[in-house]
Amino acid sequence: MELPKLVDALFRENGALARSITEQIHKLAPIVSKKLDRERIKIMNFCGSHEWVTTHYGLRALMPETIELIPGPGCPVCVTPSSDVENVIKLALEGYTVYTFGDVFKLPTVKHYKQDEVGSLAAARASGADVRIVYSFIDAVEDAKRTGKPSVFFGIGFETTAPSYAVLFEKGKVPKNLLFYSSLKLTAPAAEFAVRLHRSKGLVPVSGVIGPGHVSxxxxxxxxxxxxxxxxxxxxxxxxxxxxxxxxxxxxxxDLYTGEVTYTNLEYRRVVKYRGNEFAQAEINRVFKPVDAIWRGIGTIPKSGLDLREEYSAYNAREQLGIKERPWDYDLPPGCRCNEVTLGIAYPTDCPLFMKACTPARPWGPCMVSMEGACAVWARFGSTERITRIVSEVR
Amino acid sequence: MSYNKVQISHGNGGKETQQLLQRLIFSRLPLELKRVKGGVGIDHPDDGAVLHDNLVVATDSHTVNPYFFPGGDIGYLAVSGTLNDVIMMGARPIAMLDSIVVSEGFPIDDLERITGSMIELLKKHNVPLVGGDFKVIEETAMRNSIIINTVGLGVVETGGPIVDAVKPGDRIIVTGPVGVHGAVIAAMQYNISTSLKSDVRPLFELLEVFREFKGYIHAARDPTRGGLATTLNEWAQLTGNVIVIEETKVPVLEEVKAVTEITGLDPLNLASEGVAALAVDGEVEDEVMEALKGLGFEPASVGYVVEPKSERGIVVVKTAVGGAKILEMPTGDIVPRIC
Structure with a gap:
């Protein structure tokens, strides 16, 4: 068997193993639920791709009623603050060439909902601004070298994306005409924030977490x-x-059953090391420093973002262009519950706008824009209750 | 940005197309003007219309970027697509009309190659081209593009036409691996190198199967734009029945999987241009499968139709690991201008 087929057979289409694991989950869930005295065992993921896998393969339909798989903060586009997008739009309209990823291109700001305002980079381009979609920072670097025009790269992402930026700065490959506007976020501080919020608000607490494979x-x-x-x-x-x-x-x-909860389990051994990629970590640390960062609809989370270190301030768009960070102002459109969805407090289907005023074709809130947003994922494959009900009917 | 403008997603063949056409046309025409008396028209979303018992007519406009692609070009696509629409109604194509719109500055050599492809297919299948039109648009309005509209006429030789209406107990059969054409175009647009070739071709052999199993084939469709997901959703919505698909049984080529992994597209949403989906009576499933194999197809039985319970007209996909999801009508941008 060819390698891709073999991997699929092992991890994707392995019905027998899936059945066996599912049976064990069904056996253990009521025991754990009784032991913890919790009606629901909430398990949170922190990665849009985990949410995609969970929904795309219909895993919620396999879970016993006691187990709730919930998406947490795992979509960098969803949490990019409106103020960052507004700042970059302003630069685009002032004549800077702006490079961005496809998802960010469509991301609406708060102004998007007012008439006669340029409310997204897509709208900026429609008004004549030079906004270019790239697939990686390296594409932007090469294009900016070619054009020589004053340019800005809108740097979105988590720890997985950060090394691809860092390595080019560190190796001196970034041309002087390309400034960097960092909206980089760190996953762990937001994950901790979400879990603490469940406790402080007296919600059903988070009983387990699925750590992001690629960030890790x-x-x-x-x-x-x-x-x-x-x-x-x-x-x-x-x-x-x-x-x-x-x-x-x-x-x-x-782990919940034995009560032996001491360190992180590593299921994704084929890619992740316990200590991670120390070379990439060093590159990030040389170029970036942790800063307080605004998460859309949520506010400032201490030390949850990255910005360029002083040595690279010649590239820092905020510093070079005198962009002042404004104090956070609530930045979701009216009615949108993207912040609660991001923190795992609400399911997409709890939002009254879901699949009504807010659809993948006409996204109202940021969680519907990105392919990784929980709302966009749910829009494609259906909500848990709906699937569970229908599966029982067609069985 | 104002939403009151046509967006590229309005042409995805999925939900947005449906909603816009409902608003612009379907809701504004009285029923008697949606079909010929006693026939089938736009009152019933199908591949084509039925006029007076046995005459079938179908039309399609084709625009694809790039217009030359591995395995074919827009000329093949325009002729093959419309012939297939006629065939899927259970009719033998008897004539075709074409209408070509090109932009000022379009290379005449390219145009010659494209019309050459059209002529090649018409000759091969002995279908006369009985009329047409040719227009040029200023370069400022449309750049280096071509749009080909074709109209196909066909006659149902024996029995009635296949007017899609899936029934509980039906089996869903696809005649070959899905999403190949869509994957080729996506690979070209995303600059991914692939050995894939478009599956574009007219499916005349199917007429034999339709004749042999007359009355047992309750629906036939070539899942072009919007892919199998659109075809199945339309079938489910038309009758209110629920269609259940077993994901592992849907044939998808490894190369197509590779393209969809990279691009994040779903093979079920990608166009096929030489594959048919059939809903056949459960009683004749095995015989139809055998007949298709005998004609050189690589068919697969991928699912079945059940009566609706709490929700009508939906498509459920059972995944390899035993989970399930709703297969929605594709929405948003699928692949820009795929066919």
């Missing part, structure tokens, strides 16, 4: 140890095939 390939499984150590919450870093996620859920239940 950079920062290491070790970065999630604070969940078991400080919060007594089991953590598993898993891969992105259905078997990976199912195995992760089972491991969390096993």
């Amino acid at each position: 390939s950079i920062i290491g499984a070790i970065s999630w140890d604070f969940f078991p150590k400080e919060y007594g919450i089991p953590a598993v870093v898993t891969g992105f095939e259905p078997i990976d996620v199912l195995a992760g859920v089972l491991k969390i239940l096993q």
Whole structure:
């Protein structure tokens, strides 16, 4: 069998293994639920791709009623503050060439909802601004070298994207005419924020976390140890095939059952190392420093973002162009519950706008814009209750 | 940005297209002007219309970027697509009309190649081209583009036409691997190198199967724009029945999987141009499969139709790991201008 087929057979189409894991989950769930005295066992993921896998392969339909798989902050586009997009739009309208990723291109600002305002980079381009969609920073670097025009790269992403920026700065490959507007975010501080919020608001607490596979390939499984150590919450870093996620859920239940919650479990061994990619970490640290960052609809989370260090201030768009960070102002459109969805407090279907005023074709809020946004994922494959009901009917 | 303008997603063949056409045309025409008396027209979304018992007519406009692609070009696509629409109604194509719109500055050599492809297919299948039109648009309005509209006429030789109406107990059969054409175009647009070739071709052999299993084939469609997801959703919505698909049984080529992995597209949403989806009576499933194999197809039985319970007209996909999801009508941008 060819390699891709083999991998699919092992991790994606392995019905027998999936059944066996699912049976064990069903056996253990009521015992754990009784032991913890919790009616629902909430397991949160922190990665848009985990949410995609969960929904695309219909994993929620396999779970017992007690287990709730919820999406947490895992979509960088969804949490990019409106003020950042507005600043970059302003630069585009002033004549800078702006480079951005496709998802960010469509991202609406708060002004988007007012008439006669340029409310997205797409609208800026429609009004004549030079906004170019790229697939990587390197494309922007090469294009900016070619044009020689004053340009700005809108740097979105988590720890997985940061090294691709850092390495080009560190190697001196970025041309002087290309400024960098950082909206980089760190996953762990937001994950901790979401889990704490569940506690402080008296909601059903988060009982387990599925750590992001690719972010962890950079920062290491070790970065999630604070969940078991400080919060007594089991953590598993898993891969992105259905078997990976199912195995992760089972491991969390096993940890909850034994009560031996000490360090992060590493299911995604084939990619992630316990300590992560130390070369990439060093590159990030040389070029970027942790800063307080605004998360859309949520506000400032301390030390949850990255910006260029002083040595690279010649590239820092904020510093070079005198852009002052304004204090955060609530930046979601009226009625949108993207912030609650991002923090795992609400399901997309809890939002009255979901699939009514807000659809993938006409996104109202940011969680519907990106392919990784929980609302966009749910819009494509249906909500849990709906699927569970229908599956029982067609069985 | 104002939403009151046509967006590229309005042409995806999915939900947005449906909604816009409902507003612009369907809701504004009285029923008697949606079809010929006793026939089938736009009151019933199908591949074509039925006029007076056995005469079928179908039309399609084709625009694809790039207009030359591995395995074919827009000329093949325009002729083959419309012939297939006629065939999927259970009719033998008897004549075709074409209408070509090109932009000022379009290379005449390219145009010659494209019309050469059209002529090649018409000759091969002995279908006369009985009329047409040719227009040029200023370069300021349309750049280096071509749009070909074709109209196909066909006659139902025996029995009635296939007017799509899936029934509980039906099996869903696809005649070959899905999404190949869409994957080729996506690969070209995203600059991914692939050995794939478009599957574009007219499916005349299917007429034999339709004749042999007359009355047992309850729906036939070539899942072009919007892919199998659109075809199945339209079938489910038309009758209110629920269609269940087993994902592992849907044939998808490895190269197509590779393209969709990279681009994030779903093979079920990608166009096929030489594959048909059929809904056949459960009783004749095996025989139809055998007949298709005998004609050189690589068919697969991918699902079945059940009566609706709490929700009508939906498509459910059972995944390999035993989970399930709703297969929605494609929405948003699928691949820009795929066909």
